[in-house]
Amino acid sequence: MQFEGTLRKMSTNFGSTVRYSLRIGEDLLFMNRLLGTIVRIEFSGECHCICGKVNSSFFRMNFCRECFFTRPEASPSILKPELSKAHLGIEERDLEFEKRLQLQPHYVYLAKTNRIKVGVTRNTQMPYRWMDQGAKSAMILLEVPNRYLAGEAEVALKDHFKDKTSWQAMLKDLGTDDDLGAAYERAAQVLPTSLKQYLCQHPEEWHMNYPIRHQIDKVKSISFKAAGDILEGELWGIRGQYLITSTGVFNVRSHTGYLVKLEVG
Ligand SMILES: [Zn+2]
Known part of the structure; x- marks a missing residue:
């Protein structure tokens, strides 16, 4: 399944295990269900600020320069x-x-x-x-x-x-x-x-218990800088705002406003 939209931080629900959902475009994905499947997120190169401006990157804190100040x-x-x-x-x-x-x-x-x-x-x-x-x-x-x-x-x-x-x-x-x-x-x-x-x-x-199937002992961080940058790996777990995958960890929150294509399953 494919989705497209700007990333927002995942919302959480408290329970015996923390439940994560991710809104992307019109869709709401229950992320815990994706554990063990391949997740692929590709950056379009567009960063959408809350003011509506679109740039190839943000200035700071996921704001454009003007908004930041x-x-x-x-x-x-x-x-x-x-x-x-x-x-x-x-x-x-x-x-x-x-x-x-x-x-x-x-x-x-x-x-x-x-x-x-x-x-x-x-x-x-x-x-x-x-x-x-x-x-x-x-x-x-x-x-x-x-x-x-x-x-x-x-x-x-x-x-x-x-x-x-x-x-x-x-x-x-x-x-x-x-x-x-x-x-x-x-x-x-x-x-x-x-x-x-x-x-x-x-x-x-x-x-708090997090949905984690494989505990990692090395952390490789993946973050998007330019159009075409990709996170692709088996989803091993989620903790905080991090997707923990077989190829690296990805902080969803720090990519707020990034326009992406998301493919799962
Ligand atoms: Zn702005």
């Missing part, structure tokens, strides 16, 4: 929540957009991939955020009323926890024995007093 979706506070200013009524790029995004409850969480990291997400994005990252387990640390406070907590915890993980180690399933419960206690102790009131009192540990 002007759109609220690409503003610095998206990557660094501590730069949020909507709670002060200060506009970065589009105050209405920023108010909608920032002035709502956020979680600060601990997630375990190859190590325990601290992260920030809107409460509506939980547990999807964890599945997008390929976390094995996760726990909410704080629930705060806005994005700025979440960023402040993240910064306060930076010296004690990483805010990044190694995706290669995650795909090789190199784990850590560190205990999330112990990490919660450690984090709770070092938080500034002003943030302790937001601690989640009865944190629950979530566990």
Whole structure:
């Protein structure tokens, strides 16, 4: 079967195994069902920005140059929540957009991939955020009323926890024995007093299982640069936003907006 359209990140459903679906053009593919089959994705050479412009590549973060510097979706506070200013009524790029995004409850969480990291997400994005990252387990640390406070907590915890993980180690399933419960206690102790009131009192540990048939021990990354670039291989598994195939791993999310042809089966 053949499909054509721009790539978007896969959507996830929580269950005994994480369920992935990929929307491409008008079609929605349930990806778990494709495990063990040959998947072929070919890049057309067109990158479609959210503004409608089509270029042969993106500038940064899957935006064209103009959008990267002007759109609220690409503003610095998206990557660094501590730069949020909507709670002060200060506009970065589009105050209405920023108010909608920032002035709502956020979680600060601990997630375990190859190590325990601290992260920030809107409460509506939980547990999807964890599945997008390929976390094995996760726990909410704080629930705060806005994005700025979440960023402040993240910064306060930076010296004690990483805010990044190694995706290669995650795909090789190199784990850590560190205990999330112990990490919660450690984090709770070092938080500034002003943030302790937001601690989640009865944190629950979530566990995620990914659909993986063959565990890889070497990671070869495939990414599209030019028209005609291809990913073709047997689908061995999916973790985070990565398709794990017999020929290499492919990050679907980082190809958001790429126009592709997809062939399966
Ligand atoms: Zn654009």
